[in-house]
Amino acid sequence: MKAERKRPRDMECRSKAPAFPAKRQPCCRSPKIESLLAVARGDEPADLVLANGHVVNVFTGQIQHANVAIKEGRIAGVGPEYTKGLECYDLADQFVLPGFIDGHIHIESSLLSLHEFARLALIHGTTTVVADPHEIANVLGMAGVRYMLKASEGLQLDVLVMAPSCVPSTNMETSGATISARDTAALLKLPRVIGLAEMMNYPGVAYADKEVLAKLQAAKEAGKPIDGHAPGVVGQLLQAYIAAGVGSDHECIGPHEALEKLGAGMRVMVREGSAAKNMTGLLPIVNEFNARRCCFVTDDKHPEELLHHGYLDATLRKAVSQGMSPAAAVQMVTLNPAEYFGFKDRGAIAPGYAADLVVVGELPRFNVRMVFKNGRPVAQDRKLLVKLPELKDKSVTGTVNIGSLTARSLAIKAQGELARIIRIVPDQIITEKHILAPTMQKGLVVADTERDILKLAVIERHKGSGRIGLGLVSGFGLKKGALGTTVAHDSHNVIIVGTNDADILKAAKELKRMGGGFVAVAGGKVAAALALPIAGLMSDRPAEEVAENLTKLLDKAHVWGSRLANPFVTLSFLALPVIPELKLTDRGLVDVSQFKVVSLFEG
Numbered sequence: 001m002k003a004e005r006k007r008p009r010d011m012e013c014r015s016k017a018p019a020f021p022a023k024r025q026p027c028c029r030s031p032k033i034e035s036l037l038a039v040a041r042g043d044e045p046a047d048l049v050l051a052n053g054h055v056v057n058v059f060t061g062q063i064q065h066a067n068v069a070i071k072e073g074r075i076a077g078v079g080p081e082y083t084k085g086l087e088c089y090d091l092a093d094q095f096v097l098p099g100f101i102d103g104h105i106h107i108e109s110s111l112l113s114l115h116e117f118a119r120l121a122l123i124h125g126t127t128t129v130v131a132d133p134h135e136i137a138n139v140l141g142m143a144g145v146r147y148m149l150k151a152s153e154g155l156q157l158d159v160l161v162m163a164p165s166c167v168p169s170t171n172m173e174t175s176g177a178t179i180s181a182r183d184t185a186a187l188l189k190l191p192r193v194i195g196l197a198e199m200m201n202y203p204g205v206a207y208a209d210k211e212v213l214a215k216l217q218a219a220k221e222a223g224k225p226i227d228g229h230a231p232g233v234v235g236q237l238l239q240a241y242i243a244a245g246v247g248s249d250h251e252c253i254g255p256h257e258a259l260e261k262l263g264a265g266m267r268v269m270v271r272e273g274s275a276a277k278n279m280t281g282l283l284p285i286v287n288e289f290n291a292r293r294c295c296f297v298t299d300d301k302h303p304e305e306l307l308h309h310g311y312l313d314a315t316l317r318k319a320v321s322q323g324m325s326p327a328a329a330v331q332m333v334t335l336n337p338a339e340y341f342g343f344k345d346r347g348a349i350a351p352g353y354a355a356d357l358v359v360v361g362e363l364p365r366f367n368v369r370m371v372f373k374n375g376r377p378v379a380q381d382r383k384l385l386v387k388l389p390e391l392k393d394k395s396v397t398g399t400v401n402i403g404s405l406t407a408r409s410l411a412i413k414a415q416g417e418l419a420r421i422i423r424i425v426p427d428q429i430i431t432e433k434h435i436l437a438p439t440m441q442k443g444l445v446v447a448d449t450e451r452d453i454l455k456l457a458v459i460e461r462h463k464g465s466g467r468i469g470l471g472l473v474s475g476f477g478l479k480k481g482a483l484g485t486t487v488a489h490d491s492h493n494v495i496i497v498g499t500n501d502a503d504i505l506k507a508a509k510e511l512k513r514m515g516g517g518f519v520a521v522a523g524g525k526v527a528a529a530l531a532l533p534i535a536g537l538m539s540d541r542p543a544e545e546v547a548e549n550l551t552k553l554l555d556k557a558h559v560w561g562s563r564l565a566n567p568f569v570t571l572s573f574l575a576l577p578v579i580p581e582l583k584l585t586d587r588g589l590v591d592v593s594q595f596k597v598v599s600l601f602e603g
Contacts, residue, residue, distance in 0.1 A: 174585075
């Protein structure tokens, strides 16, 4: 049953208020304390009462039948006594939850513009996100961060930003810009920049690199949290990493690692995103004692999942299906991230808190019926009720410059009998290192579809240097064609996997023509494509159109033999030299365990 906007039988509504305006009030706005207290005491009517709901209390885990009284965007009181409101919604025994908070996401991973991402987040109950814009920062630097801040102004979704800490993530790749410690300190002073984003350079932290420590110190002096990124880091290296001030990690590879990090004082962000899904492996270690030190995050969330499966509501459904109590699961996407980041005005349904609320029909299903932001309805039954502003900015387009590229540029000369092969681990962003004999013809290494060993190319696209890293990869399963993209974490150069050089070359040229995106090429022809003109990372089209084009791309990849659910996602992480074990950048093959560029050939 939908929540009805009417005068319930047991309410004393004075009148119905006019329709809420589309323009929301700032998240930090507070009513006059006298007015708030008058409503709390019951002396004055609330602006809005949500009546006859089951309120989930994330402080106690209890679920109580109560009314919620709201005054000027804040919660004045919770309880059966609050029956007077200028406007009332009868929730008819539906459940009221705090607005969901995603404590770590790269919005660029959705491939959507800010206003389109906000639309899908809101209809699924997420009212606050903590975004790390290091994807666009690697392309455009400080200007990219400022663009994300500007594009997220005036949205019903609160977009709070962490200052990117690793642009580029290492010195083994070429990014479009560099963010220095001085730049970091400047970013931390901007409104809505609330901390230092994931510090991927854990060796730089542990071994006291001066530039890295200067970034950490800037966050400490600003009194802002520092997020971590340390997959597989344990023991003394972990102790040093935490001692430097890093407070969280979303990259725990397994339960033992997660327990060690919890025991050393870290907050563990249990990641359940589109590219990496860690909930099943990590949820068993979450118990009544340590749950308050954990939260659910997505890291990356792709448009088709947002459209068809949901956002944090989908995370909650999965957590409950794996045995977690609904109230505990809700706590992990509300109160826990709020307290870690120091949000004192959200994350719970309690007096004085912002009225960011989600109404669901059934608690285990988390079927979102209504969403309120600062006491105003913004979504109902997966439809947005307000218009969101859209920023158009040509300065963030035209970012693909690959220089003069020829088929000769893609040739790999044989320099030994054995080669280091990147081996894909399905549904994970980590890879394995295999040593195999590649197939050769006339002194050149070629792809071998029978053995599932394909060519991989990473082409620098920011400065037109012509620099190319070439390697071999196993696990895609392609029998023909090439797949390419400009979404290649973290420096976002052009990355292409292919069965032959001609199709790899065609894919690169098409990506340049489109200004970035995804492409599938076979026989020298473009079979499917998705343009991402905003920094080569995000579309300016509706989410439905983006998802439709993605489906066409995936269909082609699967017809051509790929066994991966989403080979483009897998491809996008093969250039990330901070995730074990073997990766490829424009500067060459990177052995992440050694944290250095190595030869393609063994010995």
